[in-house]
Amino acid sequence: MGFIAAIRREYMFITGMGATLKRIKHIDSESHFLLTDEMEQAVDRFTNNTAFLYGDESWTYAQFDAYANRVANWALGQGYKAGDTVAFFCNNRLEFVAIWFGLSKIGAIAALLNTQLVGKSLTHCITVADSKAIILEPDLLDEVCAINDNADNPLPVWTLGKAQKGAQDFNAALQKCSDQRPPKELRAALKAKDVVLKMFTSGTTGLPKAALVTHTRAQRYMNTFSGVIHAGPKDRMMMVLPLFHATGGICGVGTALLTGGAIVVQRQFSASKFWDEAVRSDATIFMYVGELCRFLVNTPETPAEHHHKIRAMIGNGLRPDVWKRFVDRFGVHHIAEFYGATEGNVGLLNADGQIGAIGRVPWYARKSFNLTLVQIDRETMLPVRGPDGYCVKVKTGEAGEALGRIDPKDSRFRYDGYGSKTETEKKLLHDVFEPGDMYFRTGDLMRFDKHGYYYFVDRVGDTFRWMAENVSTGEVAEAFSSFDGATHTNVYGVEVPGYDGRAGMAAYVPTGPIDYQALFAHLSEQLPNYAVPIFLRESQAAETTGTFKFRKVDLVEDGFDPQKISDPVYVLDRAAKTYLPLTKTIYGQILSGKMRL
Numbered sequence: 001m002g003f004i005a006a007i008r009r010e011y012m013f014i015t016g017m018g019a020t021l022k023r024i025k026h027i028d029s030e031s032h033f034l035l036t037d038e039m040e041q042a043v044d045r046f047t048n049n050t051a052f053l054y055g056d057e058s059w060t061y062a063q064f065d066a067y068a069n070r071v072a073n074w075a076l077g078q079g080y081k082a083g084d085t086v087a088f089f090c091n092n093r094l095e096f097v098a099i100w101f102g103l104s105k106i107g108a109i110a111a112l113l114n115t116q117l118v119g120k121s122l123t124h125c126i127t128v129a130d131s132k133a134i135i136l137e138p139d140l141l142d143e144v145c146a147i148n149d150n151a152d153n154p155l156p157v158w159t160l161g162k163a164q165k166g167a168q169d170f171n172a173a174l175q176k177c178s179d180q181r182p183p184k185e186l187r188a189a190l191k192a193k194d195v196v197l198k199m200f201t202s203g204t205t206g207l208p209k210a211a212l213v214t215h216t217r218a219q220r221y222m223n224t225f226s227g228v229i230h231a232g233p234k235d236r237m238m239m240v241l242p243l244f245h246a247t248g249g250i251c252g253v254g255t256a257l258l259t260g261g262a263i264v265v266q267r268q269f270s271a272s273k274f275w276d277e278a279v280r281s282d283a284t285i286f287m288y289v290g291e292l293c294r295f296l297v298n299t300p301e302t303p304a305e306h307h308h309k310i311r312a313m314i315g316n317g318l319r320p321d322v323w324k325r326f327v328d329r330f331g332v333h334h335i336a337e338f339y340g341a342t343e344g345n346v347g348l349l350n351a352d353g354q355i356g357a358i359g360r361v362p363w364y365a366r367k368s369f370n371l372t373l374v375q376i377d378r379e380t381m382l383p384v385r386g387p388d389g390y391c392v393k394v395k396t397g398e399a400g401e402a403l404g405r406i407d408p409k410d411s412r413f414r415y416d417g418y419g420s421k422t423e424t425e426k427k428l429l430h431d432v433f434e435p436g437d438m439y440f441r442t443g444d445l446m447r448f449d450k451h452g453y454y455y456f457v458d459r460v461g462d463t464f465r466w467m468a469e470n471v472s473t474g475e476v477a478e479a480f481s482s483f484d485g486a487t488h489t490n491v492y493g494v495e496v497p498g499y500d501g502r503a504g505m506a507a508y509v510p511t512g513p514i515d516y517q518a519l520f521a522h523l524s525e526q527l528p529n530y531a532v533p534i535f536l537r538e539s540q541a542a543e544t545t546g547t548f549k550f551r552k553v554d555l556v557e558d559g560f561d562p563q564k565i566s567d568p569v570y571v572l573d574r575a576a577k578t579y580l581p582l583t584k585t586i587y588g589q590i591l592s593g594k595m596r597l
Contacts, residue, residue, distance in 0.1 A: 008352075009352055009354075009451070010362075012351055012352030012353075013351050013352055013360055013362065015351075016227070016228045016349070016351025016352065017349070017351055017365075018227075019227025019228060019230075020223075020224055020225075020227045020228060020349065020351075022227060023223040023224065023226060023227045024219070024220055024223045024224060027192065027216055027219045027220055027223070027411060028192060028216075028411065029191065029192050029193035029214070029216045029411035029414065030191055030192070030193065031191065031192050032188065032190065032191055032192070033192060034104070034187065034190060034192055034194075034196070034215045035104065035192075035196050035215040035218045035219050035222070036101070036104040036105055036187065036196070036215070037184075038219060038222075038258065039101055039257065039258070040065070040181070042061065042257060042258050042259075042260070043061045043062065043064065043065040045260065046061045046233060046260035047060065047061050047062045048060055048061070048062065049061055049233055049260050049261075049262070050262040051063070051064040051257065051262060051263065052064060052094055052097070052262065052263050052265060053236075053262060053263070053264045053265065053281060054092075054093060054094035054265045054267075057094050058262075059094065059098075061260075064097075064098055064101075065181075066179040067095060067098040067102070067174075067179070068098040068099075068101040068102035068105065069102065069105065069177075069178065069179045069180055069181050069182065070102065070174040070175075070177040070178070070179050071098065071099050071101075071102025071103060071105075071174065071177075072102045072103065072105035072106050072181075072182045073177040073178045073180075073182055074102075074170075074173055074174055074177045075102070075103055075106055075108055076106055076182060076186075077177065078133070078156075080103075080106065080108050080132060080133075081106065081107065081108070081186075082106060082107025082108065082186065082187055082189065082190060083107060083108070083109070084108045084109065084132050085108070085109045085110070085111050085129050085130050085131050085132060085198060086103055086108060086109070086110055086111070086131060086132055086133050086134070086135060087110075087111045087113055087125075087126050087129055087131035087133070087134045087135070087155075088100060088110045088111065088112055088113065088134075088135050088136075088244075089113040089115065089117075089122075089134060089135070089136040089137070089140050089143075089144060090113075090115065090135070090136060090137045090140070090160070090244070091115050091137060091139070091140075091242070091267055091268070092239070092242060092243050092265050092266060092267050092268065093137065093160075093265065093267065094265060095160065096243045096249075096265070097243065097249070097253055097257075097263075099135060100112065100197060104187075104196050105181065105182055105186070105187065106182055106186045106187060107186060107187035107189075107190050107194075109195050109196060109197065109198060110197055110198070111125070111126075111129035111131055111197075111198040111199075111200075111210070112197060112198070112199050112200070112243075112244035112245075112249065113125055113126070113200065113244060114200055114208065114242075114244055114245075115140060115242070115244065117143075117208070118143050118146075119143075119146070119147065121208060122143060122144070122147055123147045123151075124208070125200055125208055125210065126147075126155070128209075128210050128419045128420060129198050129210055129419065130419075131155060132155070132156075133155050133156040133157070133158065134148070134155050134156070134157045134158070135158045135159075135160070135170055136157065136158070136159055136160070136167075137159070137160045137161070138159050138160065138161035138162075138164075141157075141159055141164070141165055141167055142165075144157060144167075145157075145165050145166070145167075149166070156168070158170040158173070190215075191215075192214065192215040192216040192219065192411075193214050193215070193216055193411070193414070194214060194215060195212045195213065195214055195215075195416075196213060196214065196215045196218055197213040197218060197250075198210045198211070198212060198213065198419065199211050199213055199244065199245065199246055199249075199342050200244075201342070201343075209343075209418045209419075209420065209423045210418055210419035210420070211246075211342040211343035211416075211417075211418055212343070212416045212417060212418065212419060213246070213250070213342065213416075214414075214416050216411045216414070217414075217416065218250050218254075220347075220412075221246060221250040221251045221254060221340075222250055222251065222253065222254020222255070222257070222258055223254060223258060224251070224338075224347075224349065225251060225254075225255045225314045225336055225338070225349075226254070226255045226258065226259045228314075228336045228349065228351050229255070229285060229312040229314060229334060229336055230312075231255050231256065231259045231261055231285065232259050232260065232261065233259065233260030233261055234261070234284070235256060235259070235261035235262070235284045235285050236256070236261060236262045236263075236264050236281060236282055236283045236284050236285070237252055237253075237255060237256035237261060237262065237263045237264060237283070237284075237285050237286065237287065238264050238266070238277070238278055238281065238283035238285070238286035238287070238310065239252055239253070239263050239264060239265050239266060239286070239287060240266045240268070240269040240270075240274065240286070240287075240292065241269070241287055241288075241289065241292075243265070245342070246342040247287060247289060247315065247316065248287050251287065251314065251338075252287035252314070255285070255287075255314060256285070261285075264277075264281040264283050269292060269295075271292075271295040271296055271298075271299045272299055272302075274296060275302055275304035275305040275308055276302070276304045278304070278308040278309075278310055279304045279307050279308050279309075282309055283308070283309065283310055284309050284310060284311055284312075285310065285311065285312045285313060285314065286310055286313050286314075287313070287314055287315055288313050288314070288315035288318065289315055289316060289317050290315070290316065290317030290318040290319055290322065291317065291488075292315075293315075293318055293322050293323075293326050294319075294322045294481065294487075294488075295488075296326065296330070297322055297325045297326055297329060298487050298511075305329070305330055308330075310330075310332050311332070311334060312332070312334035312335070312336065313332055313334070313335050313336070314335075314336045314338070315336075315337065315338070316337060316338050316339060316340070316358065317456075318335065318337055319356070319474070319477075319478055319481075320355055320356035320478075321478050321481050321482060322481065323335070323355050323356060324355060333353070334353065335350075335353055336349065336350060336351070337349075337350040337357065337358055337359075338350065338358065338359065339358040339359055339444075339454070339456065341442065343415075343416065343417065343418060343427075344404060344415075344440055344442055345370065345404040345406060345412075345413050345414060345415045345440050346370065346371050346402055346403075346404035346440065346442055347359075348360070348361070348369075348371070348454055350453075354453050356455055357453040357454060357455055358446070358454050358455065358456050359453075359454050360451070360452050360453045360454065361448070361452045361454065362451070362452040363452065365452075370404050370405035370406075370407070370412070370413045371402060371403070371404060371454075372393060372402075372403050372404075372405065372432075372433075372439070373393065373394045373398075373399075373400035373401065373402055373403070373446055373447070373448065374391040374392060374393055374394065374400050374401055374403055374432075375391070375392045375393075375394055375398075375400055376400060376401045376445070376460060381460050383401060383403075383429065383432075389431070390431070390432065390433050390434070391403075391429075391432045391433060394447070396448060396449065396450055397447055397448075397449065398447060399445045399446065399447045399457045399458075400445065400446065400447070401441065401442065401443070401444065401445055401446075401460055402442040402444050402445075402446045403429060403432065403439040403440065403441060403442065404439060404440040404442065405437070405438075405439050405440075406428075406438045406439060406440055415427075415428075415440045427440055427441050427443075428440065428441070429441050443459055443460045444456065444457075444458075444459060444460065445457040445458045445459070445460055445463060445472075456474075457472060457474065458472045458473055458474045458475075459473075462474070462491075462492070464492075464493030464501060464502040464504070465493075465501035465502065466493065466501045466502060466503055466504060466530055466531075466534075467501070467529075467530040471493070471504055471530065471531045472531075473491035473492060473493075474491075475527065475531060476489075476491040476504060476506065476523075476527060476531055476533060477489045477490070477491045477506075478526075479522070479523055479526035479527050480506060480508060480523075482522075482526070483519060483522045483523075484511075485510060485511055485512055485513070485514045485515070485519070486508040486509070486510055486511065486514065486519070487508065487509050487510075487511055488508060488509045488539075489506055489507070489508040490506070490507045490508070490555065491504065491505070491506045491507075491533065492504075492505055492507075492555055492556050493505070493556075494535065494556060494559045494560050495559065496534075496560075496590065496597065497591055498591075498593055499597065503533075503534040503535060503560075503597060504531065504532070504533040504534055504535070505533055505534065505535040505536070505537060505555075505560060506533040506535070506536055506537070507536075507537040507538075507539050507555055507567075508536070508537075508538065508539065509538075509539055509540070510538050514538075516536075516570065516578045516579040516580075517576075517577060517578040519579065520532070520572070520577050520578050520579060521577070524577075532572065533572070534571065534572050534597050535560045535569060535570065535571055535572070535582065536569065536570040536571075536579055537555070537560075537565065537567050537568070537569050537570075538567050538568045538569075538570075539567050540567070560582065560587070561587065562582050562583065562584060562587055563584065563587075568581065569581070569582040570582055571586060571590070571597075572597070
C-alpha cells in the first residue's frame with residue numbers, strides 16, 4: 001500500500017469513526033434519556049417529512065407518532081405498565097415500528113417474534129418473554145391459535161384485522177384511543193440501561209434465545225451508521241430485511257428515522273423485483289445481509305438495475321467474492337460493512353470500504369475497543385489455555401475466536417444477555433487474561449492484518465476437522481460461488497463411521513445441468529485437498545432464517561444416507577476425478593469400509 005493510499009485510509013477511518021462518535025456521544029446507560037425520547041425528538045424535528053412508505057401507503061413523522069400514541073393509550077387502557085411485555089408477531093408492514101414505539105411510551109416492552117416460528121418454538125419464545133398478550137397480523141393467527149387454545153393460561157390475542165377465532169380487533173380498539181402523547185411520567189423511573197425490546201436469535205441451532213435490548217443498546221444501533229454514510233432528510237432507506245431482527249429493525253430503521261429520512265418497507269425480499277422497487281420508491285440507501293447480495297448478483301440482468309438511485313448500503317456478511325461482483329454490476333460503491341450481534345458487546349465498522357473487511361482497529365485506537373482474538377481448540381471448541389491458565393491471543397493473520405471484554409461501568413462494553421440466566425452464562429468466559437475478568441464469547445472466528453482490518457472467517461461451530469485439518473465452511477462456500485451451475489451453497493460436516501472428524505458436504509441449488517467432473521476440477525483449483533467436499537446434495541431450494549442465514553441443523557441430522565434424503569446425493573470419486581450418484585450399494589460400501597473416502 002502506497003503512501004497516498006495509506007493517508008486516504010487513515011483519513012476515511014478517522015472521519016468515519018468521528019462521525020459515528022458524534023452521533024452516539026449523548027448515550028448514557030445511567031441517564032433517563034431513553035430511545036423513546038430520542039424518537040419523539042425526531043418526530044418533533046421532522047414532523048411533516050415522510051417517515052414510512054409501504055406500497056401505496058405512507059406516513060409522515062406526525063402520523064407515525066399519532067399511531068404510536070394510540071398504541072400507548074390502548075396499552076394503558078389494558079392495564080399494562082412499565083416493565084410489562086407484549087408479544088408482537090408480525091411481518092413487515094407500515095405499523096410495525098409504531099407498535100413497539102407506542103408500547104415504549106409507557107415503558108412497556110415489545111417481544112418481537114420471528115414469523116417463521118411455529119409450535120414448540122413459538123410457545124417457547126412467548127413464554128420466555130413473559131408475555132402478557134399477543135398482537136399479530138391475521139395471516140399468523142392460526143399458528144397462535146394452535147398453541148394458545150390449548151394453553152393452561154391462554155393469553156389475550158389482538159389481530160391487525162377483523163375479530164375472529166377469539167382474537168380481538170386491534171385496529172378497532174385503537175380508533176377509540178387518543179392520539180395524544182401519554183405523560184412522560186409513566187416512564188420517568190426508567191433509565192437507558194433498562195430493556196425496551198426483546199428480540200430473538202435466528203434459531204439456526206436449538207431453540208431461539210431472547211436477547212434483552214436496552215434503550216442504550218438500541219440507541220447505539222440506531223445512531224451508529226448515519227454518520228458514516230452521511231444519511232439525511234432526503235434519503236430513503238430500502239428495507240427488505242425483517243423488522244423483527246436488529247439489523248433491519250433497529251440499525252436500518254434508526255439510520256433513516258433519526259435523521260429525517262424515510263423507510264421504504266417491503267413485506268419481504270424479492271431478488272427479481274428488488275431493483276424495480278428501488279427505482280419506483282426512489283430509494284437512496286438500503287440495509288443488506290450478505291446472502292441477500294449473493295441472491296441479487298445471481299439474478300438475470302434487468303433494465304431497472306441501471307436506473308436506481310441507491311448511493312450507499314449498510315449491512316453485514318458480504319463476502320469478498322460477492323462484494324466486488326456487486327459493486328461492478330450495480331455501481332453501489334459506498335458500502336459500510338459492520339460486525340455485531342443483537343445481544344453481544346463487540347462492534348466493528350468498516351468505514352473506508354476495504355473489500356471483505358468487517359471493520360478496523362488501528363494500533364492507535366485499540367484502547368477504544370474491547371475486542372480480542374484467542375486460540376481455539378478445534379475439537380472441544382473451547383479457548384486454548386496456556387501454562388499460566390490464561391487464554392492465548394492469536395498473532396497477525398491467524399484465526400481466533402473474537403471475545404469482548406465486559407465492563408458493566410462502560411455502556412459500550414456492557415453485556416445484557418438473554419432472558420434466561422442459564423443461556424446468558426453459556427456465553428461468558430471467566431479469568432481470561434487475569435483473575436476476575438470476564439469476556440463475552442461471540443462464537444465467531446476472525447483474523448486481522450497488519451493494518452488492523454478484521455475479517456470474518458467462520459462461526460466456531462461451522463469449522464470442522466477432516467483429515468486432521470480444519471475446514472472452513474465459508475471458504476468452501478466461496479469456492480462454489482464462482483462455479484457456474486450451483487448457487488445458494490450451504491456447507492457443513494457429517495459424521496462417517498470409521499473416520500475421525502467430519503466429512504465435508506455441500507447442499508446447493510442447481511441452476512442447470514452440472515458437469516461434475518468440471519465441478520471437481522474447479523473445487524480442486526480453489527481449495528486444498530482436504531477441503532474439497534466428499535458429498536453433494538442437490539436441493540430444490542435453500543432454507544434460510546429471517547436474516548437469510550442458512551439453516552444447517554436438519555441437513556447435518558440427515559447426514560449422507562440416501563434413504564433419508566429425497567434430494568439427489570453424490571459422492572466424490574477421487575480416482576475418476578468426479579462425483580458419482582450415491583446409491584444404496586455405495587452407501588453400504590462406505591459404512592463397511594470397502595469404499596474409502
